[in-house]
Amino acid sequence: MSELTRLSVDEMRTGLLTGAFTALDLTDAHLKRIDATNEQFNSFLTICADKAREQARVADERIRKEGSQSPALCGIPIAIKDMLLTDGVETTAASKILKGFIPPYDATPVAKLKERDSIILGKTNQDEFAMGSSNENSAFGPVRNPWDPSRVPGGSSGGSVVAVALGQAPLSLGTDTGGSIRQPASLTGVFGMKPTYGRVSRYGVIAFASSLDQVGPFARSTVDLAYALDAICGYDSNDSTSMKREVPAFREELRKWEGKSLEGIRVGVPKEYFIDGNEPDVQAATQESLKTLEKLGAKLVDISLPHTEHALEVYYIIAPAEASSNLSRYDGVRYGYRSPNAKTLSELYSKTRAEGFGREVKRRIMIGTYVLSAGYYDAYYRKAQEVRTLIIDDFKAAFNNHCDVIAAPVSPTTAFKIGEKAQSPLAMYLADVFTIPASLAGLPGMSVPTTLDRNGLPIGLQLLGAPFTESTLLRVSQALEHAGNFDTRRNCS
Amino acid sequence: MSADSTSEFEVVIGLEVHAQLLTDSKIFARSSTVSGKTANTLTDPVTLGLPGSLPVLNKRSVDFAIRLGLALQCSIERTSIFARKHYLYPDLPKGYQISQYDKPICLNGSLVVRIKDGTKKIGITRIHLEEDAGKNTHLSDEPYSLVDLNRAGVPLLEIVSEPDMRSPEEAGAYMRQLRQVLLYLDICDGNMEEGSLRCDANVSIRRRGETKLGTKVEVKNLNSFRFVERALEYEIERQIAAVREGTPIVQETRLWDEAACTTLPMRSKEHAEDYRYFPDPDLLPLVVDDDWIARTKSSLPELPAQVYERFRKSYELDPYYCEILAEEKAVARYYDEAVAFHNNPIAIANWITTELFGRLNKESMAMSSNPISPENLASLILLVDNKTISGKMAKAIFDEMFSTGSSPRDIIEAQGLKQISDPAELEALVDSILSQSAAQLQAYRDGKTKMFGYFVGQVMKASDGKANPQIVNELLERKLKA
Numbered sequence: 023m024s025e026l027t028r029l030s031v032d033e034m035r036t037g038l039l040t041g042a043f044t045a046l047d048l049t050d051a052h053l054k055r056i057d058a059t060n061e062q063f064n065s066f067l068t069i070c071a072d073k074a075r076e077q078a079r080v081a082d083e084r085i086r087k088e089g090s091q092s093p094a095l096c097g098i099p100i101a102i103k104d105m106l107l108t109d110g111v112e113t114t115a116a117s118k119i120l121k122g123f124i125p126p127y128d129a130t131p132v133a134k135l136k137e138r139d140s141i142i143l144g145k146t147n148q149d150e151f152a153m154g155s156s157n158e159n160s161a162f163g164p165v166r167n168p169w170d171p172s173r174v175p176g177g178s179s180g181g182s183v184v185a186v187a188l189g190q191a192p193l194s195l196g197t198d199t200g201g202s203i204r205q206p207a208s209l210t211g212v213f214g215m216k217p218t219y220g221r222v223s224r225y226g227v228i229a230f231a232s233s234l235d236q237v238g239p240f241a242r243s244t245v246d247l248a249y250a251l252d253a254i255c256g257y258d259s260n261d262s263t264s265m266k267r268e269v270p271a272f273r274e275e276l277r278k279w280e281g282k283s284l285e286g287i288r289v290g291v292p293k294e295y296f297i298d299g300n301e302p303d304v305q306a307a308t309q310e311s312l313k314t315l316e317k318l319g320a321k322l323v324d325i326s327l328p329h330t331e332h333a334l335e336v337y338y339i340i341a342p343a344e345a346s347s348n349l350s351r352y353d354g355v356r357y358g359y360r361s362p363n364a365k366t367l368s369e370l371y372s373k374t375r376a377e378g379f380g381r382e383v384k385r386r387i388m389i390g391t392y393v394l395s396a397g398y399y400d401a402y403y404r405k406a407q408e409v410r411t412l413i414i415d416d417f418k419a420a421f422n423n424h425c426d427v428i429a430a431p432v433s434p435t436t437a438f439k440i441g442e443k444a445q446s447p448l449a450m451y452l453a454d455v456f457t458i459p460a461s462l463a464g465l466p467g468m469s470v471p472t473t474l475d476r477n478g479l480p481i482g483l484q485l486l487g488a489p490f491t492e493s494t495l496l497r498v499s500q501a502l503e504h505a506g507n508f509d510t511r512r513n514c515s
Numbered sequence: 516m517s518a519d520s521t522s523e524f525e526v527v528i529g530l531e532v533h534a535q536l537l538t539d540s541k542i543f544a545r546s547s548t549v550s551g552k553t554a555n556t557l558t559d560p561v562t563l564g565l566p567g568s569l570p571v572l573n574k575r576s577v578d579f580a581i582r583l584g585l586a587l588q589c590s591i592e593r594t595s596i597f598a599r600k601h602y603l604y605p606d607l608p609k610g611y612q613i614s615q616y617d618k619p620i621c622l623n624g625s626l627v628v629r630i631k632d633g634t635k636k637i638g639i640t641r642i643h644l645e646e647d648a649g650k651n652t653h654l655s656d657e658p659y660s661l662v663d664l665n666r667a668g669v670p671l672l673e674i675v676s677e678p679d680m681r682s683p684e685e686a687g688a689y690m691r692q693l694r695q696v697l698l699y700l701d702i703c704d705g706n707m708e709e710g711s712l713r714c715d716a717n718v719s720i721r722r723r724g725e726t727k728l729g730t731k732v733e734v735k736n737l738n739s740f741r742f743v744e745r746a747l748e749y750e751i752e753r754q755i756a757a758v759r760e761g762t763p764i765v766q767e768t769r770l771w772d773e774a775a776c777t778t779l780p781m782r783s784k785e786h787a788e789d790y791r792y793f794p795d796p797d798l799l800p801l802v803v804d805d806d807w808i809a810r811t812k813s814s815l816p817e818l819p820a821q822v823y824e825r826f827r828k829s830y831e832l833d834p835y836y837c838e839i840l841a842e843e844k845a846v847a848r849y850y851d852e853a854v855a856f857h858n859n860p861i862a863i864a865n866w867i868t869t870e871l872f873g874r875l876n877k878e879s880m881a882m883s884s885n886p887i888s889p890e891n892l893a894s895l896i897l898l899v900d901n902k903t904i905s906g907k908m909a910k911a912i913f914d915e916m917f918s919t920g921s922s923p924r925d926i927i928e929a930q931g932l933k934q935i936s937d938p939a940e941l942e943a944l945v946d947s948i949l950s951q952s953a954a955q956l957q958a959y960r961d962g963k964t965k966m967f968g969y970f971v972g973q974v975m976k977a978s979d980g981k982a983n984p985q986i987v988n989e990l991l992e993r994k995l996k997a
Binding site for chain 1: 611791
């Protein structure tokens with residue numbers, strides 16, 4: 023049954039509908055794969071074997087009854103980043119401070135998957151509260167990269183990308199605040215998309231930076247990614263920032279474009295993203311992808327996003343500011359970790375938080391607290407919001423006047439060694455230098471695996487679009503995927 | 516306050532009033548806002564501040580804010596912003612309170628308050644929406660406290676006045692009349708004892724003629740009208756004494772201790788707490804369009820000051836009655852309805868404020884459970900006015916109406932209480948009394964004119980009080996002269 027862990031969603035769907043195998047077979051095959059690999063790769067924090075099997079039985083029943091009328095993801099296994107609440111299943115955001123926390127409700131994207139009778143295999147590892155780019159900041163140990171286990175998978179959605187790259191799950195959900203979907207997707211050779219801010223509900227998603235956080239899927243193909251998007255996108259009255267916008271049928275849109283050229287698509291190439299700091303192989307691979315796009319009929323346009331250089335600074339003011347506020351609730355009073363050493367109310371707070379949060383989380387809480395302080399607010403937070411507007415305007419000008427999508431590297435490097443950047447927060451922050459601007463602008467963005475570097479490590483191409491143009495990104499991604507020969511299933515069995 | 520202090524010092528008072536809104540659900544969550552339920556049963560992921568929970572604004576709370584803003588002549592801001600105010604306390608589940616900060620929904624209003632010698636316009640700086648915190652209970656002999664989050668997230672309006680009040684009496688009058696407005700608008704139950712209406716005061720003093728404000732002290736825990744005035748009186752005395760002694764006033768928060776009749780320092784504000792306000796990224800700016808404002812405006816009820824004026828002008832009522840009858844919307848409406856049935860505004864005002872309020876008070880009943888309909892009260896007074904019954908009978912009938920809710924006519928019929936005004940019937944009665952009272956008649960004729968009352972009394976007694984006393988009087992006068 024090891025072949026089942028290599029299948030695409032379409033292949034799984036066909037198998038389920040024809041009775042070649044059941045959802046329970048699929049679930050067992052993936053649970054077995056997790057069982058065989060998790061000790062080494064540490065991609066899952068919680069494995070829901072019993073619940074998953076139970077869900078599989080329900081899905082099989084539904085498929086038996088409804089046949090092809092059943093939802094596309096009925097019976098399809100999926101892994102969920104531990105940032106998303108799962109009713110009755112421990113959810114920690116990879117933090118000691120939430121160890122043992124069993125949520126009483128599902129995050130909206132999880133609820134939507136359950137409505138479709140998808141199979142929740144378990145909760146995946148990540149950087150604590152999604153703060154990190156290597157998954158080394160997990161309170162429960164690092165995740166290893168399937169392409170080279172001495173290297174990081176990227177972060178913060180490290181467990182979710184590895185689950186898909188390793189064949190532990192055909193699909194997974196991650197969250198992206200400054201690049202936490204695109205960067206790890208690039209470093210592990212899977213497809214990952216951060217939809218437009220407001221496209222997917224944040225209800226029940228543990229907040230890191232509310233104005234930036236967005237849930238998105240990982241998959242081993244563009245079509246699979248589209249299936250996941252079809253399931254999780256849409257307005258939710260529980261999230262005031264979710265958008266009342268019609269959601270296209272992404273999978274159907276792709277069918278329309280299959281085999282077609284990219285004629286009419288203008289691809290913006292921002293000069294600010296092609297810098298000396300990029301690894302030569304990354305630079306070369308990106309140029310190669312641009313040529314492919316041109317061959318596919320797209321028109322390349324040189325553009326400039328002049329405020330790009332300030333994005334990292336702006337991000338490291340806004341994201342920590344929001345995080346310092348969002349993480350105030352972890353006080354040891356109602357749930358999660360409570361310091362046993364506290365003797366007063368003040369100690370309850372200080373000790374619980376000192377013992378419960380990891381180093382990077384504490385660093386960002388301190389930065390955030392500082393930039394929001396009276397007397398510093400205007401110089402930092404307000405200024406950062408003003409510059410953020412300039413960054414948004416850069417993208418607006420580009421999409422209004424010059425291009426339909428932007429193509430650029432995802433990250434300046436491929437997967438680095440575990441421990442290599444762990445001691446230098448600044449070097450680590452640079453891993454997100456190309457993903458952060460689109461996060462600040464709330465734009466949809468994705469990573470498309472394209473090739474390997476000289477060490478055999480995956481390189482992704484980043485595609486960015488105007489708000490709510492996920493369809494266009496998927497169209498370009500599908501064309502690139504079909505034009506290339508990147509093997510996303512290499513480590514799947 | 517002593518006479519010489521008023522002459523030497525001027526008192527400056529501004530009030531911050533928190534009004535809990537009568538919405539069904541919380542300001543950002545679905546849980547109910549009812550009070551008196553088992554601790555922590557009116558909660559949900561948002562109220563508990565669970566990870567992943569997000570606030571969604573209750574539109575009705577915005578309606579209420581607009582209503583109050585319009586009633587207090589404020590400008591309604593087309594865009595207002597919810598900010599996060601950070602502090603750690605166990606009754607604050609998220610570690611921050613969502614509150615409007617630098618962009619509140621209502622600005623620059625006023626309330627014209629009746630004070631003892633006329634009226635005074637008190638400026639309203641701002642009104643903003645925010646969420647209430649939960650309630651901590653500190654146990655004296657346990658090493659822990661209890662937290663109840665039922666109240667957490669109940670919508671509040673904070674109404675901040677300008678420092679326009681110059682005495683505790685003015686502050687009390689403002690507070691009372693603001694409460695009336697809230698009640699008229701049906702947006703707050705106004706219950707200070709239960710905390711649905713709370714008041715903090717900023718108080719300072721300065722020498723008369725000084726234009727700069729003195730150092731202000733915030734006094735909290737003023738949870739009754741009486742406390743507001745008493746605490747302010749005490750605090751003003753304290754500040755005057757301090758200034759006289761040459762002790763500088765410290766900017767601080769003091770708590771009114773009712774038992775000790777004193778204010779005690781709570782926390783020093785020398786180093787103002789840093790709440791790290793910033794716009795809540797989970798909520799969009801609150802946009803109120805002209806249409807929303809127009810709709811709200813057209814649904815505004817008549818306000819207490821307007822009712823007061825109308826009672827004075829249309830009914831020519833005494834200010835005393837106007838004050839009492841306009842205080843509560845239910846009373847004003849009752850009064851209007853009664854007057855509509857029988858146009859004797861003064862008698863009706865009298866009956867409501869003496870007999871009706873007397874009974875309601877005695878039975879500790881609210882106006883809302885008053886068993887006498889305005890129509891029935893009006894007919895009772897009409898029956899007195901057209902002399903069908905005597906005033907004394909009316910009181911007895913009123914008691915019966917209060918107990919049974921019946922109409923005066925039904926009671927009169929059932930008990931045969933109707934006044935006897937038939938002259939022939941009364942003349943027979945008078946004759947019979949006079950014929951039985953030879954001795955008294957002789958005494959009267961000998962000059963003891965006081966005996967007249969005796970005859971009246973005998974006739975009334977013989978008629979079970981039903982005889983029309985006026986006619987009895989006339990008859991007796993005629994007969995005795997003869």
